[in-house]
Amino acid sequence: MKSLSVFLLICAPVLCSDDDFFLKESDDQVVFNAFEKAKQHRGLFLNALETREAEDSKYNYYGVYLKFIEGETVEYLWLGDVQKYKDFYIGVIISEPRLxxxxxxxxxxxxxxxxxxxWQLTEKQSGNSLGAFLFCATSDAEYLKSSSFTCDL
Known part of the structure; x- marks a missing residue:
């Protein structure tokens, strides 16, 4: 059986012009834990989307990280401008696909x-980013702090 590696495009969605691209194995525990944490807190993101158009919405950026598959090639990409549409969600791919x-x-x-x-949310008032769990798990703590990422929810 052929082993399929998963390629991850790691970037802060707001900063995607400087994408870093590197290979992570599909069974990488850091990746698994980050995705599990994002899943555990997904309700926060979905609730924020429900009030996105409200005048008192707390956030001005809504992004998600999705898995794309073409044949045997797998790549994860960030989507921005995420919003609820009928009974599903839509967003625009902001990462540059490499594979x-x-x-x-x-x-x-x-x-x-x-x-x-x-997923990622950015607070209007403070500019702090919430979520981006994979980015938080794979980035330097000082950089995260200086870039206003709130990684512990």
Missing amino acids: LSDTKSGKTIGFKASDIYD
Whole structure:
């Protein structure tokens, strides 16, 4: 049986112009733990989306990290401008796909809540970013602090 490695594109969604790209094995415990933490706290993100259009909404950035598969190639990409649409969600791919040929940056994608591997919210008032659990798990603590990431929810 062929072993399939998972490629992860790690970047802060707000800062995706400087994407860092590296290989992580599909059974990497750091990745697994980050995705589990994102899943545990996904309700916070989904509740924030429910009030996105409200005048008193606390957030001004809504992003998700989704898994894309083309044949045997797997890549995770960030979507921005995420919003609820009918009984599902939509967002625009903001990461530049490095391995996929049919998936393009700028494309609008529909998805279900269960498709979310990671998520990020940015608070309007403080500018602090919540979520981005994989980024938090793989980045330097000083950088995270200086960039206003709140990694402990």
